[in-house]
Amino acid sequence: MDKKATIHDIARELDLAASTVSRALNNHPRISKETKRAVNLTAKAFNYQPHRLAAALRNGKSNVIGVIIPTADRSFFGSIVRGIEEGLRKEGYQIMICQTYEDPSFEAAAVEVLLNSRVDGIIASLSKRTTNFDHFLKAKSKGIPIVLFDRSSDELDISHVIIDDFMGAFRAVDHLIQQGCRRIAHFTNFQKINIYKERLRGYREALEKNGIPFVPQLVIESDMQLEDGRLSMQTLLKGELMPDAVFSSSDLGAMGALQVLKENNIRVPDEVAIFGFSNEPFTSFSDPPISSVDQHCKRMGNAASEIFLEEIRRNATEKFIPRKVVFTPGLVIRGSSLKKETPILKTMP
Amino acid sequence: MDKKATIHDIARELDLAASTVSRALNNHPRISKETKRAVNLTAKAFNYQPHRLAAALRNGKSNVIGVIIPTADRSFFGSIVRGIEEGLRKEGYQIMICQTYEDPSFEAAAVEVLLNSRVDGIIASLSKRTTNFDHFLKAKSKGIPIVLFDRSSDELDISHVIIDDFMGAFRAVDHLIQQGCRRIAHFTNFQKINIYKERLRGYREALEKNGIPFVPQLVIESDMQLEDGRLSMQTLLKGELMPDAVFSSSDLGAMGALQVLKENNIRVPDEVAIFGFSNEPFTSFSDPPISSVDQHCKRMGNAASEIFLEEIRRNATEKFIPRKVVFTPGLVIRGSSLKKETPILKTMP
DNA sequence: GTCATTTGGGTAATCGATTGCACAAAAAGT
DNA sequence: ACTTTTTGTGCAATCGATTACCCAAATGAC
Numbered sequence A, B: 001m002d003k004k005a006t007i008h009d010i011a012r013e014l015d016l017a018a019s020t021v022s023r024a025l026n027n028h029p030r031i032s033k034e035t036k037r038a039v040n041l042t043a044k045a046f047n048y049q050p051h052r053l054a055a056a057l058r059n060g061k062s063n064v065i066g067v068i069i070p071t072a073d074r075s076f077f078g079s080i081v082r083g084i085e086e087g088l089r090k091e092g093y094q095i096m097i098c099q100t101y102e103d104p105s106f107e108a109a110a111v112e113v114l115l116n117s118r119v120d121g122i123i124a125s126l127s128k129r130t131t132n133f134d135h136f137l138k139a140k141s142k143g144i145p146i147v148l149f150d151r152s153s154d155e156l157d158i159s160h161v162i163i164d165d166f167m168g169a170f171r172a173v174d175h176l177i178q179q180g181c182r183r184i185a186h187f188t189n190f191q192k193i194n195i196y197k198e199r200l201r202g203y204r205e206a207l208e209k210n211g212i213p214f215v216p217q218l219v220i221e222s223d224m225q226l227e228d229g230r231l232s233m234q235t236l237l238k239g240e241l242m243p244d245a246v247f248s249s250s251d252l253g254a255m256g257a258l259q260v261l262k263e264n265n266i267r268v269p270d271e272v273a274i275f276g277f278s279n280e281p282f283t284s285f286s287d288p289p290i291s292s293v294d295q296h297c298k299r300m301g302n303a304a305s306e307i308f309l310e311e312i313r314r315n316a317t318e319k320f321i322p323r324k325v326v327f328t329p330g331l332v333i334r335g336s337s338l339k340k341e342t343p344i345l346k347t348m349p
Numbered sequence C: 001g002t003c004a005t006t007t008g009g010g011t012a013a014t015c016g017a018t019t020g021c022a023c024a025a026a027a028a029g030t
Numbered sequence D: 001a002c003t004t005t006t007t008g009t010g011c012a013a014t015c016g017a018t019t020a021c022c023c024a025a026a027t028g029a030c
Helices: A007-014 A018-025 A033-045 A052-059 A075-089 A104-116 A134-141 A165-178 A194-209 A226-238 A251-263 A297-313 B007-014 B018-025 B033-045 B052-059 B075-089 B104-116 B134-141 B165-178 B194-209 B226-238 B251-263 B297-313
Strands: A064-069 A094-099 A121-124 A146-149 A159-163 A184-189 A219-222 A245-248 A273-278 A291-294 A324-327 A330-332 B064-069 B094-099 B121-124 B146-149 B159-163 B184-189 B219-222 B245-248 B273-278 B291-294 B324-327 B330-332
Touching: A007 A018, A007 A033, A018 A033, A052 B052, A064 A075, A064 A104, A075 A094, A075 A297, A075 B075, A075 B094, A094 A104, A094 B075, A104 A121, A104 A134, A121 A134, A121 A297, A134 A146, A146 A297, A159 A165, A159 A297, A165 A184, A165 A194, A165 A245, A165 A273, A165 A291, A165 A330, A184 A194, A184 A226, A184 A251, A219 A226, A226 A245, A226 A251, A245 A251, A251 A273, A297 A324, B007 B018, B007 B033, B018 B033, B064 B075, B064 B104, B075 B094, B075 B297, B094 B104, B104 B121, B104 B134, B121 B134, B121 B297, B134 B146, B146 B297, B159 B165, B159 B297, B165 B184, B165 B194, B165 B245, B165 B273, B165 B291, B165 B330, B184 B194, B184 B226, B184 B251, B219 B226, B226 B245, B226 B251, B245 B251, B251 B273, B297 B324
Parallel strands: A064 A094, A064 A121, A121 A146, A146 A159, A159 A324, A184 A219, A184 A245, A245 A273, A273 A291, B064 B094, B064 B121, B121 B146, B146 B159, B159 B324, B184 B219, B184 B245, B245 B273, B273 B291
Antiparallel strands: A094 B094, A291 A330, B291 B330
8 A cells, every 4th residue: 555755755855845856857947957866866766656636736737638439349439549549648648538328418428527627638529419519619618629520510610530421422322333333222320410411412412423313212211230221221122122232321231231132142242232331340351341431540530639739739829720620531442342344453542 | 718616716606615615515414504505506506516636636536447458449348448437437437548559568657657647446458468467566556446357367466357268268169079070270379368378278178078189280379360360271271280170269360261261162161160259240240150259348347347346445454355257258159160950050148 | 500512614734746936045247 | 345147946825625623603401
């Protein structure tokens, strides 16, 4: 039950004042070299480590940043967390994690707790059901940087890093059309948050650009989990408009569709091609592997931490202009959308 | 840039002492009902929220616990984090995350930082290369609960929650033998940490119990990533001892083997059966889906947080006896190990 | 009516690090 | 020799919440 040494212990040992010890440790110019040497020596001898909470209380800076994600057990968010940590560890920041479980009230509570813990900033991805952003605006008004990623809102005066969901969807659907598909179904989330709206828009514009009529019955709403994907595909199979491709806004949805198609002995991609979204690890392991839109999760996490650092270093007098970073998603084309005739497997940037 | 209200603001407003406000908010018996009412009212009006760092500094209790994992971007660890958070959020704990990237020196640094942040406890999984446990023992000597999960060491006088790796491996291999396999290869990690040693032991004992000789050439060491699994399988294919089953200590390794087998038109499971370990989400999506040993990650996370809570509530006078919880892993039998003759798909507990 | 309790709440110290201000001694300038 | 600067360090306040200790007023006991 040994206690940690404090600057007072060092001060007592050397018959100095605690303030002198503090300054010596922080390499204050007014402290003599000999004193610094002595202090550093005893600090090492005592295995002194500064009390981060005490310093935080005094400085109003905790060197902790809060990360709010819907859930930690999805590869996408795990990668983001990893990216954020990589970007911030060298700057000496620690990460406090909160999960919202897609519940806006948990999200608001998380912001509150993080503020009370005096985090120096918050990096967050909105819950699917978040429609009110007051908690983030309130956090912003405390003067700490807030950075949203992936799930964001354009109306917000808050920095974010997202991917161009429209572009990802557009290119995926365009690719399906290049492969000869004409009746392309789309799985979308019934929660009309930005990312899903944009992907739907990309889907529609790609159709339009290629002169293919938009058929509302081919758009199926659900929660986009595996089972939802299966049900959606079954619905399509029972309907009169059998699609020749499915573009799903989630990889799990795409996987559900693939399973149902295989169970019904429908050949993928020849009879029905499939394209997912997110490039989750499992997409590469199915047979055929599923084409998907890559979101560059780790880069997104890195970028979010970069923006945070930029904002924390920003001169308080400059007018705040939110940084809106948009990554172009990558198209990872795999067997589920690449018809035999087409020769090469290509991975676009 | 609005500042947070403090108890002093409330005190000034009501012409009370800060101490009285503090006591009122904490429902101290010596404060009159009227005063409490007044304080609570203005606290609400001021939107007062206690400053967690200040309270932590004074109390020596931060209501933060540290979680140390090798990496956040693996489903297994993400699920554990989720399980831990679920178990602790209702008790008002926040989670500070550190990643070791499988580097023991990062791990030691993480413990140090967490201690300096005065976390109330640490829940951790060892890095693959950790051989020295001093940092954890030091943390323990500070009197805070330490709980290890999954990757642990029996010699340590520290609580842990692990699965019975021996049993999982034993049953997996026994199952393969029941399916008629006789030359069962085993992929293991060259890092000889407990979990891999135990799985190897389970493999050997299952062979022995069934009177099958142990053949050293069938045990292949690697880092168990996808590419390692592929290489290991290729090595086996080139050798003279073609196995009729592969029991891999990692799912990625199993997946690599499956890929190579399929590429060589070797039928799975009929010619070679496959069994993985961890039941990562992707195992259920391949064709055939891969049988695997389930580690009950979320339950493991829950259990770890339970143990932490037990220990933090423990009377300091009682002698400390580490809690060693061992879960029995589940066998998830899928197509990769279930030969056609055998009728039903069974999921054992 | 006097002494003992109880009730209600204020004072000041504490947790550990940081920093503005003060001040003596030493060094430099005139 | 006498200011002015510079150097090196100490004192005390601060961050915000908590709590041991103290004291006055109210209540009760006899």
